[in-house]
Amino acid sequence: GEDVEQSLFLSVREGDSSVINCTYTDSSSTYLYWYKQEPGAGLQLLTYIFSNMDMKQDQRLTVLLNKKDKHLSLRIADTQTGDSAIYFCAESMGNDMRFGAGTRLTVKP
Amino acid sequence: GAVVSQHPSRVICKSGTSVKIECRSLDFQATTMFWYRQFPKKSLMLMATSNEGSKATYEQGVEKDKFLINHASLTLSTLTVTSAHPEDSSFYICSARGQSNTEAFFGQGTRLTVV
Numbered sequence: 001g002e003d004v005e006q007s008l009f010l011s012v013r014e015g016d017s018s019v020i021n022c023t024y025t026d027s028s029s030t031y032l033y034w035y036k037q038e039p040g041a042g043l044q045l046l047t048y049i050f051s052n053m054d055m056k057q058d059q060r061l062t063v064l065l066n067k068k069d070k071h072l073s074l075r076i077a078d079t080q081t082g083d084s085a086i087y088f089c090a091e092s093m094g095n096d097m098r099f100g101a102g103t104r105l106t107v108k109p
Numbered sequence: 110g111a112v113v114s115q116h117p118s119r120v121i122c123k124s125g126t127s128v129k130i131e132c133r134s135l136d137f138q139a140t141t142m143f144w145y146r147q148f149p150k151k152s153l154m155l156m157a158t159s160n161e162g163s164k165a166t167y168e169q170g171v172e173k174d175k176f177l178i179n180h181a182s183l184t185l186s187t188l189t190v191t192s193a194h195p196e197d198s199s200f201y202i203c204s205a206r207g208q209s210n211t212e213a214f215f216g217q218g219t220r221l222t223v224v
Contacts, residue, residue: 004152035215042115042202043215088153097143097204097213099153 006089006100013108018076020103022089027070029091034063034074037086037102046074046087081107112136113205115216122193122223130188130219132203138183139205143213144176147200159186193223 005023012018024032030051035043049056049063049072056063062075072089086102112135122128132142141160145153157173159165159180167173175197177189186205190197200220204213 042113042217043204045214092213097155099145101152 004089004091004098004100006087006103008101009104009106011106011108012079014079014081016079018074018079018083018105018107020074020076020087020089020105022072022074022100024070024072024089024091025098026091026093027067029093031092032063032065032072033088033090033092033097034061034072035088035090035099037088039085043088076105079105079107081109083107113139113203113214113216115203115219117219118217119220120222122221124194124223125192127189127191128193128221130190130201130203130221132186132188132205132216134184134205134207134214137205137207139186140183140208141206141213142180142186143204143206144178144186144188145202145204147202147218153202156188190221193221195223197221198223 031048033048034046036046037043047058047061049065060077064073084107086104088099088102090097090099114133116131143158144156146156147153155168156171157165157167157178159178161180161183165178180186200218202218204215206213
């Protein structure tokens with residue numbers, strides 16, 4: 001497709017794992033990113049993965065990349081209420097960046 | 110990470126007036142700056158890309174005479190919304206990338222409301 005696609009909503013219980021999925025558009029994208037946006041704030045870079053990697057782990061965050069299917073996922077282990085936010089995936093090709101619509105993660109106590 | 114400061118965070122203006130939004134990279138030289146507009150429940154839309162000292166490159170459908178972008182120095186880019194209309198009300202976000210950065214760092218965003 002032509003758009004970076006994400007589901008719009010995800011709801012999980014505190015302590016569970018969250019998995020946010022994304023499909024991107026260009027197999028030649030060099031970097032793929034996950035950003036977090038809290039209410040009224042700008043985007044905060046959570047993590048990124050270079051296109052020649054399959055997986056990257058950073059504390060509670062695990063990024064998986066399937067280049068064949070152009071599929072990217074972000075797993076948040078032991079999700080906390082402070083993780084409630086909108087999560088954007090993005091791909092970059094040179095100077096261009098293309099974003100998904102964002103997934104609103106709601107964490108219930 | 111690097112810090113990008115965007116100002117103002119909120120602005121309300123009257124229809125027909127112009128509004129200037131500033132984007133500053135505080136601790137690195139931003140060779141490239143990006144301006145995005147965020148629509149509700151939609152993705153960030155890239156409006157334009159600017160390189161220091163040269164004219165901005167606008168995305169298709171973005172009026173360059175309406176959205177004036179200036180990137181006069183390596184630490185400052187401005188977006189001026191000229192003759193604003195209510196449909197220009199939106200959340201505008203800038204991001205900046207240095208020459209050696211792999212990622213772009215984002216400002217806090219500006220909520221523009223045109224009444």
